[in-house]
Structures are given as C-alpha cells and as structure tokens.
Amino acid sequence: MNNELTKLTDERISFYYKTNETKYYLLTRGSGYPLAEFTFPDISGGTVTRLVVSENMPKTVDMVPENDTFV
C-alpha cells in the first residue's frame, strides 16, 4: 500500500457539526468542498473572509428550502 501524497493543502478549516440549519461550504482552490465556519483563523495568520457559500441538497426530510416551487 503506497501512501504517497500527490497533492496536499494546509487549508485549515473548522466547523461545528450542524443539522437543520443553512450550511456554509468553503470554496477551496481544489476538489475539497467542506462544511466550514465563516472565519478561518488558521489561514494567513489572522481572521480573514473567504468565499463561503450556502447550499442545500434536497432530500425527503429535514429539507431547508432554498427555492422551492409549490403547485
């Protein structure tokens, strides 16, 4: 088993596990798209604003409406 890392970033991201709330995801420079808090004290040595976007994934229960259409 080869554990070589091909790409690794040190973007430190914090979040609290949340349910039934709007979730904010961090737009990273790569494939990672994790849930994140709004400020990132571990990045650039201070509190900075990053591009964080809210998102919902529709499912049958616990749905957070973003743009529902009712008929």
Added chain:
Amino acid sequence: MARQRRVELIRKIAELRGSAVLCYITGDRENINTRIAPDVTEVFYRHLEMLKENDQRTGNQIDLFLYTRGGDVLTPWRLVHLIREYTTRFNVIVPFRCYSAGTLLCLGADEIVMGKMGELGPIDPSVVNAFNPQDPNNPAARIPVNIEDVYSYLALAGEKAGVCSNDQQVKAFTLLVERIHPLALGNVHRNYMLIRSLAKKLLAMHQQPLREGRSEHIVDNLTEKLYAHNHMISRREAAEEITLNITIPEGNLESLLWALYQDYAEEMALAEPFNPAEKLCGNKMDFEVISGIVESLYGLDGFIFSGVVERRDFPESSKVNVNILKQGWRIIS
C-alpha cells in the same frame, strides 16, 4: 477491501464495452463534499499513463465512469482534452447523478451511456466572487448568483413588464446594479459567454461532427430552456428532446454499472452525513475520511480530508468542533 470487488466489476465493464475504463467519483456526502476541480488533472494523468502502458483498448476507446454534482466550469474542458490525448473515441458512463460540470464534461464525449438511474443536469452555473452580495445572515459569506437568473430578470422586464424604451431598459438595469455589484454582474456576463462557448467547443470535439444547428439546440436546452437548475434530465429526455448521443446499456451491463456505483456509495458512505461526533471516544480524536475517488484497473487515488474532532465545553453536550487540517488527493494503490 472493496477495491478488489470493484476491479472485477471494472474488468467486466471494460470487456463488455471493449474500452479502457476510468472511474471518477466526487463525493456528495453531507458536510464533506468534493467537486470537479483542476487538482484532479494530475490524478487523471497518472491513470491515463497507466492505462496506456497496460491496456491495449486505451487507444481505441476510453470510457469515463462518472458520478458528480458538478464543480469548476473550466476543468471539464481540460479533462476532455487530456483524455483525448490517449484515445480516438471518448465516452462517458452515467450510472446516476452527473450534474452541471459533469454534464458539461459529457458534451465532449462521443457517446453518453446512461442507465435507468442516469441523470444529467442543466449547465447554468452560479458564480461567486468577492463582489457578490453578502449573505444577510452571515456577512462573511457571499450569495452565489445564478447566471440565468440575471438574464431571466432582464427577459422578464422586456417581455412581461413591457420595458421597451431605452430609458426603461436603463432603469431596469439600474435596479439590478443597485443590488448586485457591477463587478459581480461583469462576472455573470463573462460566465454567460464562457459556458456557451465551452459547451459548443466540447460538442465540436466529437469524432462525428454534429449536423448544422444541433449544437445550438443542445446548448440552448442545457443552458436556458430547462428553467430550473435542479432539473434532473433522464436518458429519454437527453436523447429525444435534447438530442444528445445517448446509449442505453443492455441488461447485464446496466447491472454491472449500478453495482459499481453502489460499491462507491458504500465505501464513501454517501448516504450518511459526516458526523464525527458519533465516533468520538473521549474528548479528542483524529480522523481521515475519503470523499473523492479516481480509479482504474491499475490504481486508486482518493481525496482525503484529515483532521481532529474535539469535544469542548459547549453548552450543548452533543456539539463538537471539527478541524480539517489537511485535504488532498492521495495515491492509495
């Protein structure tokens, strides 16, 4: 390990299709998603080189088995070019979700193999940059702007609200600019042009050129004529209405494709939200979790989030702090 079972499935699919098969899964597990992004290009390169060395079918036909909810709009263009460096015929296999940037990637394929559960989606991106509107509930966050929403507003003003004269058009546009920063709108327009240009250029890469007008028909449908970003396009709609080159797999192949998807879904726990609190023993625990896969017969790469989960003195006893310390693609085998 599930890898051994998947290798058998991939081998059988490759035999039935007469192709070299590459699998790419971007995880949509709640809280730790991955998306199509430029950092996967090197990972693809590794696998394509291995396929070229080991699989004689590579030069004739490569099938990309793809599950994704989307991602970066430019990466499909790069990936299609890279794959076509190795083969004369490129196809995409869609076992289930293949939205947005995934659908864009399909446009560069000669053939799109869709199972009964296969779904494509519109290519109407939302854009976000530092000038996007602030989220009223969270000033540090930006609200994405859907490109087609902006153009739909202008169409609404013109077609339904009777905005005809230059003065009225200026007023409608001014209203928009008062709410959305001009540079965010500039970004919207640039991406409006970009997505159409990319889609047409990808369609032009097919082995068999499309007849006149078909490319425009496909692009118009996927960008603005479906009217909802979360519209799920079935294989029938994709073939009959959008006129994409859809292939329906025969029964045995369909079963193999679904089994392979299910194996990935199980390994990545796609159906379960990532909740490290459930596995926390004591007050602190390291974790590693896989949330993206690129795999072929000759190797496996995973996108790994690693970090620490801690229980602190939160008023709510179930609340934990999750710190992701590293993330990236890793060669697993």
